[in-house]
Amino acid sequence: MDELLLRRAQNGDPDAFGQLMEPLEQLVWRVCWHYTGNREAAEDCGQEAMIRVWRNLADYRGECALESWVYRIAANCCMDWLRKKKRDKSVSMEPMREQGFDPADTSPGTEEQAVAKDERQRLREAIAQLPDDQREALILTQLEKIPYEEVARSLGISEGTVKSRVNRAKARLKEILSEERELSPPGNVKKDERRPRS
Amino acid sequence: MKDEELNVILEQMAEEVPPMPADFHARWMNAVRAEAKDNAPAAEDTTQRKAVSLVRLTRILSVAAAFVFLVGGTLLWRSTKQSLSAAVPAEKQEAEAMTAAEEPAVAAAGMEAAEEESAALYTAVQAPVAEEAAEAEAAEEDLSLLMKAAGTAVNSFAAASGQAAGAVMAEEAEEEASEADYAMEAVFDAEPAAPEPTAAPTAVPTAAPTAAPTEAPEPENAGFLQAAGAFFTDMGDFLLAALPYLLVLAVPAAAALVIRRKKARK
Numbered sequence: 001m002d003e004l005l006l007r008r009a010q011n012g013d014p015d016a017f018g019q020l021m022e023p024l025e026q027l028v029w030r031v032c033w034h035y036t037g038n039r040e041a042a043e044d045c046g047q048e049a050m051i052r053v054w055r056n057l058a059d060y061r062g063e064c065a066l067e068s069w070v071y072r073i074a075a076n077c078c079m080d081w082l083r084k085k086k087r088d089k090s091v092s093m094e095p096m097r098e099q100g101f102d103p104a105d106t107s108p109g110t111e112e113q114a115v116a117k118d119e120r121q122r123l124r125e126a127i128a129q130l131p132d133d134q135r136e137a138l139i140l141t142q143l144e145k146i147p148y149e150e151v152a153r154s155l156g157i158s159e160g161t162v163k164s165r166v167n168r169a170k171a172r173l174k175e176i177l178s179e180e181r182e183l184s185p186p187g188n189v190k191k192d193e194r195r196p197r198s
Numbered sequence: 199m200k201d202e203e204l205n206v207i208l209e210q211m212a213e214e215v216p217p218m219p220a221d222f223h224a225r226w227m228n229a230v231r232a233e234a235k236d237n238a239p240a241a242e243d244t245t246q247r248k249a250v251s252l253v254r255l256t257r258i259l260s261v262a263a264a265f266v267f268l269v270g271g272t273l274l275w276r277s278t279k280q281s282l283s284a285a286v287p288a289e290k291q292e293a294e295a296m297t298a299a300e301e302p303a304v305a306a307a308g309m310e311a312a313e314e315e316s317a318a319l320y321t322a323v324q325a326p327v328a329e330e331a332a333e334a335e336a337a338e339e340d341l342s343l344l345m346k347a348a349g350t351a352v353n354s355f356a357a358a359s360g361q362a363a364g365a366v367m368a369e370e371a372e373e374e375a376s377e378a379d380y381a382m383e384a385v386f387d388a389e390p391a392a393p394e395p396t397a398a399p400t401a402v403p404t405a406a407p408t409a410a411p412t413e414a415p416e417p418e419n420a421g422f423l424q425a426a427g428a429f430f431t432d433m434g435d436f437l438l439a440a441l442p443y444l445l446v447l448a449v450p451a452a453a454a455l456v457i458r459r460k461k462a463r464k
Contacts, residue, residue, distance in 0.1 A: 014234040018227050029218040034211070043219055050226035054233065116210065123207050143212045174199045
C-alpha cells in the first residue's frame with residue numbers, strides 16, 4: 001500500500017482514493033455477495049461500503065491491514081442491510097430466491113449440479129440466520145479465505161475466539177441444513193422448476 | 199451433515215461468485231467525488247479554523263513563556279546578586295582594614311632602618327677622618343715642642359724649616375681634613391634617601407569600599423521610574439548572563455525549524 005496515496009486520500013483527494021480502493025473493490029463485492037446472496041443487494045451494500053470507507057478513511061491508523069479494515073466496513077454494511085430486511089419483513093428467503101441467487105453457472109448442468117446448487121442456496125439462507133458474530137467469522141475465514149490471525153486483528157478479538165465462532169457457526173449450519181433435509185430432502189428441484197435467472 | 203460435506207459446500211460457495219457489475223467502479227467513484235465536492239468548503243473551513251486557533255494558542259503560550267522567563271529570571275538574578283554583594287563588602291573591608299593598619303608600622307620600620315644605615319655609614323666615614331685629624335694635631339704639637347727645645351738660632355732656620363715642615367704637615371693635615379670633609383660630603387650624598395613615607399592610606403581605612411557597582415537603589419525609596427529603570431537594567435544583566443545558554447538552545451531549535459520548512463516545501 002502506497003503511504004503517500006493513503007495520506008492524500010485521507011486528506012480528501014478523491015482521485016487518490018480511487019487509486020487506493022480500486023484493487024479492493026473486488027474484495028468488497030465478494031463480501032457483499034457472500035453476505036446477501038443477492039446481486040442487487042450486494043451492489044447496494046458495496047456502494048454503501050465504499051462511501052463509508054471514504055468518509056471514515058481519516059480514522060484509519062494502520063492498526064490492521066487496509067484490506068481487513070475495508071472488509072469490516074463492508075461486513076457492517078451488509079449486516080445493517082440484513083437487519084433492516086428482518087425488521088421490514090419476517091425472515092423469508094422467497095423474495096431473495098425470486099430475485100435469483102446464483103446466476104454464475106449458466107450451463108444447464110446435470111441433476112447433481114442442480115442439487116449442489118440447491119445445497120448452496122440453502123447454505124446461504126442458513127448463513128443468513130446465524131448470529132452476526134458467527135456469520136462474520138465464517139464468511140471472512142471460510143469464504144474469503146482470510147487468515148484467522150488477520151480476522152482476529154481486524155475484529156479486535158483473539159484468534160481463539162475467531163476459531164470458536166467459526167466452529168459454532170459450522171455446528172449451527174449443520175443443524176439447520178439437517179433440519180431442512182429432513183423437511184425437504186435435496187434433489188427435489190426439477191429442471192423445469194429452476195428459478196429464473198436475472 | 200458431516201464436516202467434510204459442509205466444507206465442500208463452503209468451498210463451492212467461495213468459488214461461486216458472480217462477476218462484479220461493469221458500472222460498480224464508476225458508481226462509487228461518482229458518489230465519492232460528489233461527496234468530496236460538497237464537503238470541501240466545510241472541511242476547509244474547519245481545518246482553517248482549527249489551524250487559526252492553534253496558531254493563536256501557540257502565540258499566546260509563547261508570549262506567556264517568554265514573559266515568565268524574563269521576569270522570573272530577572273527577579274532570581276536580582277536576589278542572587280544582592281545576596282552575593284552583601285557577602286563581598288564585608289570581606290573587602292576586613293582586608294583593607296588590615297592593610298591600612300599594617301602599612302604605617304612598615305613605613306616606620308623602614309625609616310628606622312634607613313636611619314641606622316646612614317648613621318653607620320657616617321660613622322664609618324668619619325672615623326678614619328677623625329683619626330687623621332687627631333694624628334695631624336698630634337704631629338703639630340710635637341713639632342712645636344721640638345722647635346722650642348732647639349733654640350732660637352737654630353730656631354729661625356729650624357723654625358723656618360720646622361714651620362715649613364709644620365706648614366707642610368699642616369697643609370697635609372688640612373688636605374687630609376679637607377679630603378675627609380669631601381669624603382663626608384660624599385657619604386652624605388650617597389646615603390640612600392630615607393624611605394619617604396609611602397603614600398600609605400590614611401590611618402583610617404578607605405571610605406566606603408566600592409562594592410557592587412551600580413547597586414540598584416532600594417526600590418522602596420526610589421520612585422516608580424527609578425525602580426523600573428533598575429529592573430530593566432537588571433533584566434539586561436540577566437539576559438547577558440543567560441546569553442550563552444540561550445545560544446545553546448537556539449541552535450538546535452533553528453535547525454529543527456529549517457528542517458521542518460524544507461519538509462513542508464517538499
